Amino acid sequence: xxxxxxxxxxxxxxxxxxxxxxxxxxxxxxxxxxxxxxxxxxxxxxxxxxxxxxxx
Amino acid sequence: xxxxxxxxxxxxxxxxxxxxxxxxxxxxxxxxxxxxxxxxxxxxxxxxxxxxxxxxxxxxxxxxxxxxxxxxxxxxxxxxxxxxxxxxxxxxxxxxxxxxxxxxxxxxxxxxxxxxxxxxxxxxxxxxxxxxxxxxxxxxxxxxxxxxxxxxxxxxxxxxxxxxxxxxxxxxxxxxxxxxxxxxxxxxxxxxxxxxxxxxxxxxxxxxxxxxxxxxxxxxxxxxxxxxxxxxxxxxxxxxxxxxxxxxxxxxxxxxxxxxxxxxxxxxxxxxxxxxxxxxxxxxxxxxxxxxxxxxxxxxxxxxxxxxxxxxxxxxxxxxxxxxxxxxxxxxxxxxxxxxxxxxxxxxxxxxxxxxxxxxxxxxxxxxxxxxxxxxxxxxxxxxxxxxxxxxxxxxxxxxxxxxxxxxxxxxxxxxxxxxxxxxxxxxxxxxxxxxxxxxxxxxxxxxxxxxxxxxxxxxxxxxxxxxxxxxxxxxxxxxxxxxxxxxxxxxxxxxxxxxxxxxxxxxxxxx
Numbered sequence: 001x002x003x004x005x006x007x008x009x010x011x012x013x014x015x016x017x018x019x020x021x022x023x024x025x026x027x028x029x030x031x032x033x034x035x036x037x038x039x040x041x042x043x044x045x046x047x048x049x050x051x052x053x054x055x056x
Numbered sequence: 057x058x059x060x061x062x063x064x065x066x067x068x069x070x071x072x073x074x075x076x077x078x079x080x081x082x083x084x085x086x087x088x089x090x091x092x093x094x095x096x097x098x099x100x101x102x103x104x105x106x107x108x109x110x111x112x113x114x115x116x117x118x119x120x121x122x123x124x125x126x127x128x129x130x131x132x133x134x135x136x137x138x139x140x141x142x143x144x145x146x147x148x149x150x151x152x153x154x155x156x157x158x159x160x161x162x163x164x165x166x167x168x169x170x171x172x173x174x175x176x177x178x179x180x181x182x183x184x185x186x187x188x189x190x191x192x193x194x195x196x197x198x199x200x201x202x203x204x205x206x207x208x209x210x211x212x213x214x215x216x217x218x219x220x221x222x223x224x225x226x227x228x229x230x231x232x233x234x235x236x237x238x239x240x241x242x243x244x245x246x247x248x249x250x251x252x253x254x255x256x257x258x259x260x261x262x263x264x265x266x267x268x269x270x271x272x273x274x275x276x277x278x279x280x281x282x283x284x285x286x287x288x289x290x291x292x293x294x295x296x297x298x299x300x301x302x303x304x305x306x307x308x309x310x311x312x313x314x315x316x317x318x319x320x321x322x323x324x325x326x327x328x329x330x331x332x333x334x335x336x337x338x339x340x341x342x343x344x345x346x347x348x349x350x351x352x353x354x355x356x357x358x359x360x361x362x363x364x365x366x367x368x369x370x371x372x373x374x375x376x377x378x379x380x381x382x383x384x385x386x387x388x389x390x391x392x393x394x395x396x397x398x399x400x401x402x403x404x405x406x407x408x409x410x411x412x413x414x415x416x417x418x419x420x421x422x423x424x425x426x427x428x429x430x431x432x433x434x435x436x437x438x439x440x441x442x443x444x445x446x447x448x449x450x451x452x453x454x455x456x457x458x459x460x461x462x463x464x465x466x467x468x469x470x471x472x473x474x475x476x477x478x479x480x481x482x483x484x485x486x487x488x489x490x491x492x493x494x495x496x497x498x499x500x501x502x503x504x505x506x507x508x509x510x511x512x513x514x515x516x517x518x519x520x521x522x523x524x525x526x527x528x529x530x531x532x533x534x535x536x537x538x539x540x541x542x543x544x545x546x547x548x549x550x551x552x553x554x555x556x557x558x559x560x561x562x563x564x565x566x567x568x
Contacts, residue, residue, distance in 0.1 A: 010173065010235070011235075012173060012174050012234055012235065012237050013169055013171055013172045013173050013174070014172065014173075014174045014175070014176055014239075015162055015165040015166065015169065015172045015174070015175045015176070015191070015196065016175075016176045016178075017162055017165075017175060017176070017177045017178070017179055017187050017191075018070060018176070018177055018178030018179045018201065018202070019070045019071070019072050019178040019201070020070060020072070020073065021070075021072045021455070021485060022176055022178060022201070022239070022240060022485065023176075025238075025242075025484040025485050026176070026237070026239070028484070029237055029238065029484075031237055032169065034159065034165040034168050034169045034172065035158060035165075036158065036159050036160065036161060036162060036164070036165050037158035037159065037160055038068070038160070038161075038179055038187075039066070039068035039119060039160070040068060040118055040119045040180075040182075040183060041183070041186075042119075044117065044118050044119070044182075045118070045182035045183065048182060048183045048185075048186045049182070049185075049186075051186050052185040052186040052189055052209070
C-alpha cells in the first residue's frame with residue numbers, strides 16, 4: 001500500500017464508498033476513482049458493529 | 057386514493073439516487089405522494105406517518121428498497137411503480153454499458169486500484185465505522201462524510217489514523233480540499249496559499265469561497281468533524297492537521313474553523329498554535345476570544361477569510377459590518393418607508409455552520425434566538441435543515457431543496473414571521489440549479505403574506521464562486537429578481553436582518 005503522504009502534491013486516487021454523486025464529482029475534477037457498489041452487510045447494523053470491534 | 061408499494065429485496069440504493077427516483081415518480085400523472093426509501097426502522101416510521109405503509113412494505117429490511125405511491129387511480133399507481141422500475145433498469149443498463157464491473161467492497165476496489173490513497177465514505181452511520189476501519193488499516197486517508205457515528209468510535213478511528221500517520225477527516229465531515237481537489241460538498245476555488253483546518257463543512261466552504269473572491273486560494277482544507285475539539289476527542293485530528301499545514305511549503309497562512317473548543321483542550325490548542333511561525337486565524341463561532349491568544353481570533357467566517365488574506369499579504373486588517381454600508385442603509389430606509397414588517401425572524405438554513413453563525417451575530421443585536429433547542433420560546437428562530445432530525449431517510453437539503461422550499465411557503469402564512477433569512481450553498485455536490493426554486497418559494501411566501509396584509513422581507517447570502525457549476529452571479533440574479541436582499545456573506549445577511557427588525561441598530565452597524 002502507498003505509504004507516502006497526501007499532503008504533498010501527490011495526485012489523489014480515491015475509493016468511494018457510499019453516495020455515487022461524490023464519485024461523479026471527483027471524476028469531473030479529473031481524479032481517478034473506483035466506486036464501490038456498496039450494500040449493507042448481511043445481518044445488518046448489528047453484524048457491522050461486531051465486525052467493527054474485531055481485529056482485522 | 058389507492059396506495060401501492062413494492063419491495064425490492066437486497067437492492068440497496070443511496071439517498072441521492074432515491075431522491076431522484078422519488079422526484080421522477082412524484083411528477084407522474086395522478087401521483088399525490090411517492091417515497092423511495094430503504095427499509096430502516098426510521099423510514100418505516102416515515103412511511104407510516106405519510107400513510108404510505110402497506111403490509112408488504114412493513115416486511116422490508118434495511119437492505120430492501122421500498123417504493124410506495126399514493127395515486128388517484130389504481131392504474132396510475134401501477135404506472136408509477138412501473139416507471140420506478142424503468143428508472144432502475146435504465147441505470148443498470150448505463151452501468152453495464154461501461155463494461156466495468158463495480159467492486160462490492162473496499163477491498164475489491166483496492167484490487168482495481170492498489171495505489172489508492174483516499175477513501176471517501178458516506179454510507180449510513182451504522183456501517184461507517186467498519187468501512188473507515190478497513191480503509192485506515194489498508195493505509196488510506198479517510199474522508200468520513202457519514203454522521204450518526206458514536207463519539208467512542210470516532211476516538212478509536214482517530215487513534216488508529218494517528219498511529220498510521222493518516223488523516224481521519226470526520227465523521228460528519230462535509231468538505232475537504234486536498235491538493236486542489238474538492239471532496240464532498242466543495243466550491244470551485246483556486247489552489248493557493250491558505251490552509252484550513254475545519255470542524256464544519258459549510259464553514260470551510262464559506263471561508264474558501266471568500267478567499268477565492270478576495271483573489272487568493274486554498275492549499276489544503278482538512279476537515280476534522282464537528283467534535284474534534286471536544287473533551288472526548290481532544291483535538292487529535294486538529295493538531296495533526298495543524299502540524300501538516302505548518303510543515304507544508306505551499307501553505308503561508310492557516311485558518312482554524314471550529315466550534316468552541318472544550319476548556320480542557322484550549323491550552324493544547326494555544327500551545328500548538330505557538331509552535332507555528334505562519335499567520336494563524338481562529339474562527340470558533342460562539343467562543344469568547346481569549347485575552348492573550350497566539351493567533352488572530354475572529355467572530356465570523358468572512359472575517360476569517362479576510363484576516364488570512366491580509367496575513368499573507370502582510371497587511372493590517374480590521375473587521376467591518378458591511379462591504380457596502382451605503383447600499384444597506386438605502387435598502388433598510390426603503391423598507392422602513394413602506395409597510396413596516398411586524399413580527400420575528402425565521403432563519404431557514406441548509407448550512408449548519410451558517411445557521412449557528414447567524415445566531416451568534418443576531419443574539420447580541422435582537423435578543424434570544426431559538427435554535428437546536430436553545431432559547432426555546434423565543435420569537436426569533438433559526439433552523440438548520442441539515443441537522444440529523446431533518447435528513448433521516450432523505451438527502452441533504454443542499455441537494456434535495458424541496459423540504460426547505462415548502463417551509464418557506466408555509467412561512468408566508470405564519471402571522472409571526474416578518475423577516476425570512478436564508479442561505480444558498482453552491483458548489484460541487486450541491487443541487488445543480490437551486491436559485492430558481494428558492495426564488496419561486498420566496499415569491500409565493502411573500503404573495504401569501506401580502507394577501508394577509510403583512511410584509512415579509514427576504515434576506516439571503518450565497519456561498520459560492522464564479523467557478524461553481526451553478527454560477528454565483530446567475531444564482532444571485534435569480535434571487536434579486538424575486539426582490540430578495542442578497543448580501544455578500546452570511547454575517548452581513550444576519551446583520552441586515554437585525555437592521556430590518558430594529559432600525560435603531562443603524563447607529564451601531566452603519567456608523568462607518
